[in-house]
Amino acid sequence: MADSQDNVLNLLKKSEEFLKKKNIPSARLDAEILLADLLKIQRVKLYIDFERPLSLSEKDEYRERIVQRSKFRPTAYIIGKKAFFDSEFYVNESVLIPRPETEELVAWVLEEYPNKENNLEVLDLCSGSGCIGISLAKARKEWKVSFTDASESALEINRKNIQEILNAERSFELYHGDLLSPIPNETKFDLIVSNPPYIPESDKSTIMPDVADYEPHLALFVSDFQGFHTKILTEAKSKLRTQGKLYLETHPRYSSWLKETALSLGYSEADLKKDLSGRDSFVRLKL
Numbered sequence: 001m002a003d004s005q006d007n008v009l010n011l012l013k014k015s016e017e018f019l020k021k022k023n024i025p026s027a028r029l030d031a032e033i034l035l036a037d038l039l040k041i042q043r044v045k046l047y048i049d050f051e052r053p054l055s056l057s058e059k060d061e062y063r064e065r066i067v068q069r070s071k072f073r074p075t076a077y078i079i080g081k082k083a084f085f086d087s088e089f090y091v092n093e094s095v096l097i098p099r100p101e102t103e104e105l106v107a108w109v110l111e112e113y114p115n116k117e118n119n120l121e122v123l124d125l126c127s128g129s130g131c132i133g134i135s136l137a138k139a140r141k142e143w144k145v146s147f148t149d150a151s152e153s154a155l156e157i158n159r160k161n162i163q164e165i166l167n168a169e170r171s172f173e174l175y176h177g178d179l180l181s182p183i184p185n186e187t188k189f190d191l192i193v194s195n196p197p198y199i200p201e202s203d204k205s206t207i208m209p210d211v212a213d214y215e216p217h218l219a220l221f222v223s224d225f226q227g228f229h230t231k232i233l234t235e236a237k238s239k240l241r242t243q244g245k246l247y248l249e250t251h252p253r254y255s256s257w258l259k260e261t262a263l264s265l266g267y268s269e270a271d272l273k274k275d276l277s278g279r280d281s282f283v284r285l286k287l
Contacts, residue, residue, distance in 0.1 A: 125194035130158035
């Protein structure tokens with residue numbers, strides 16, 4: 001039988017203390033998320049049923065999850081999912097964990113295209129889990145959304161999320177290759193939306209270990225920011241229809257450079273947008 005000390009509240013307290021000693025900044029929140037997911041309940045219900053005892057197998061599984069988190073493995077990878085916009089995405093170490101900043105990028109695009117009847121062709125470039133394109137496709141059912149990524153394993157996760165979230169209710173093109181190179185020559189888009197890798201490799205030492213040690217470096221870091229992003233701007237220009245737009249999430253340090261470079265390459269308009277923290281994290285470029 002379970003000991004009275006093995007109830008929800010006591011295990012949360014012990015787990016929080018343990019994670020704090022391991023320098024996990026969000027110790028309490030992570031302990032709650034890991035336990036609620038294990039028990040298949042909402043987090044708020046942990047405090048409604050806080051005297052509930054855990055079985056031996058539940059305790060063992062929870063202990064293993066807490067140990068993993070103490071080694072800085074991200075909570076999203078431990079439970080295999082991450083909430084983004086109004087959906088829950090399957091994630092593993094093949095894909096970047098969707099972030100709130102990227103939700104802001106999706107919201108910006110939807111705000112600028114409120115007409116749900118518009119039949120636009122859209123590309124999610126460097127798609128990873130597919131969180132950008134899938135969120136756009138879910139909100140704008142008339143849009144034809146395609147995806148491209150350099151990682152085949154990431155595209156498998158993308159495919160899984162399409163099936164789970166959109167119920168495979170319509171067909172989607174997924175392309176494997178470097179940036180826009182796998183896109184057929186005749187294919188053009190009204191919108192290209194992307195959260196490409198943008199952290200300079202020289203910044204690796206400043207990145208938290210739960211990111212630097214676990215998330216895919218291919219999706220995070222670039223050795224030559226300017227060279228890589230010039231390639232994105234150039235290739236996107238050839239794939240956008242007249243008046244088409246490219247939306248990018250980027251490093252605030254380089255947003256002004258991106259704007260100036262895009263205009264020098266022939267884009268007609270270039271605008272920056274601040275994230276909720278007041279940083280110039282987003283760029284909109286019009287052909």
